[in-house]
Amino acid sequence: MRKLFPVCLLPFVAGCLTAGYRAEVYRAAKPSVQCPAGVAFVANGSGDFHTVSQNLAQAVAETSAPLEVETFTWSHGYGRYLIDHVNHDNHLSQGRLFASRVATYHQTYPHRRIYLVGHSAGCAVVLAAAERLPPRSVERIILLAPSVSQEYDLRPALLTARSSLDVFHSCRDRWILGLCMQIVGTADGHGCSAAGQCGFTPVVSCPADAALYSKLRQHPWDPVVEWSGHAGGHYGSNQAGFLKAYVVPLLSDNCGAS
Numbered sequence: 001m002r003k004l005f006p007v008c009l010l011p012f013v014a015g016c017l018t019a020g021y022r023a024e025v026y027r028a029a030k031p032s033v034q035c036p037a038g039v040a041f042v043a044n045g046s047g048d049f050h051t052v053s054q055n056l057a058q059a060v061a062e063t064s065a066p067l068e069v070e071t072f073t074w075s076h077g078y079g080r081y082l083i084d085h086v087n088h089d090n091h092l093s094q095g096r097l098f099a100s101r102v103a104t105y106h107q108t109y110p111h112r113r114i115y116l117v118g119h120s121a122g123c124a125v126v127l128a129a130a131e132r133l134p135p136r137s138v139e140r141i142i143l144l145a146p147s148v149s150q151e152y153d154l155r156p157a158l159l160t161a162r163s164s165l166d167v168f169h170s171c172r173d174r175w176i177l178g179l180c181m182q183i184v185g186t187a188d189g190h191g192c193s194a195a196g197q198c199g200f201t202p203v204v205s206c207p208a209d210a211a212l213y214s215k216l217r218q219h220p221w222d223p224v225v226e227w228s229g230h231a232g233g234h235y236g237s238n239q240a241g242f243l244k245a246y247v248v249p250l251l252s253d254n255c256g257a258s
Contacts, residue, residue, distance in 0.1 A: 037066040038113035038139065040251050041102060043129075045120030045147075046084035048075035051238045052119045052144065059244035065252040067115075070105075072098050074125045085121045085147065088189050095128020102133060113139040115251050119238060120147045120176070120196065124187040130157040140250060141165045144237040145173060145196035149186040152195060153203045158212040166250055170221030172232025173197045196234075219246075 040060075042053040053071040060067050074094035076083050084090075102114060116138055118126030123146035130141055140163045146152075158165055177194040186194050199220065202213040221232045228245045230236030237243075 035066075036068045036112065038068075038115060038251065039105060039109075040067055040069050040115045040117050041098070041105075042069060042071050043074055043098065043116075043118045043122035043125040044071065045122045045145075046075065046081040048073065048078045048080070048084075051235070052117065052122075052243075055238060055240040056117065056243050056247065058240050059248050060251075062244060063248050063252075065248050067248075067251055072101060072125070074098065074122070082184070085187055086184055086189070088124065088187060091121070091124035091187065092128045094125050096132060098125055098129035099132040102129060102138070106137065115140050115142065117142045117144070117247070117251075118146065119144040120234065121187040123196075124148050127152070127154075127157050130160040133160045135159045136162045139163055142247060142250060143167045143195075144247075145169065145177065145234050147177060147181065147187040147194050147196055149188055149191040150193040150195045150198055150201050151191060151203070152188060152200060154200060154216060155203060155209060155212050158215050161215055164215045164217050167195065167200060167216070167218045168221070168237050168246075169196045169199045169218065170232045170234075170236065171197060172221060173234045176234035 040056060042056060044050050044052050050071055053069055057069040060069055074090070076087070076090070102116070106114060114137070116126045116130060123143045126141065126143065127148065130138060136159075138160050141157060141161045143166070146167065146169070154165060173196055177197040181192045181194045185192055199218045200216065202209075202216065204210050204213060221230065221236070225242065225246065226232075228241040229239030230242040
């Protein structure tokens with residue numbers, strides 16, 4: 001009897017058939033003000049779609065937040081979902097490049113606040129970068145529907161974040177972070193339960209760890225946010241309305257004059 005191929009994996013496998021590795025850093029949007037007080041570096045999810053960075057740039061412009069948005073492109077190429085998701089060595093190597101880019105920006109603009117934003121497998125790249133940056137060198141880290149494991153050790157990233165590490169997760173993310181993770185595993189390869197579906201489990205072995213994890217703020221999906229375009233699915237947190245209402249405030253609440 002012929003086995004049926006899981007429909008949810010079709011976009012992942014189709015992406016593997018496309019060719020061409022590329023990694024580049026480029027400016028996704030012009031600053032919304034002449035002298036921005038901070039920058040949001042974005043690592044989009046698998047497949048090199050820039051939905052988060054584009055919609056975030058739109059939300060920043062609409063709210064006149066004193067921010068610029070810059071995308072770090074880490075993907076193997078357009079549409080290559082599966083290899084982007086499972087190649088954790090690439091997450092780590094691209095994380096090193098990402099950290100270098102952030103450090104260079106900080107040297108150039110030492111008084112501007114730096115925020116890191118990741119979606120899905122892009123969160124693995126954000127975390128890899130954060131783990132290589134100095135303590136308290138980033139104002140805030142925001143993870144949208146992270147596809148890393150629920151047990152991922154956030155302590156190094158929490159050291160890097162000055163204010164908080166905010167995680168948006170949803171129990172309604174049943175296809176991408178539910179069924180697909182059961183089949184291919186999480187982005188870091190350490191399990192099949194993704195933090196973007198059920199949140200992170202704190203790794204606490206001493207009082208210092210507990211103090212670090214006090215900076216972790218987890219935001220489970222709630223029907224009250226559905227008006228913003230986020231209906232609980234994997235790509236709901238990408239929506240411009242959601243980013244404008246719930247993410248931009250996190251990126252601008254501490255911004256003063258540069």
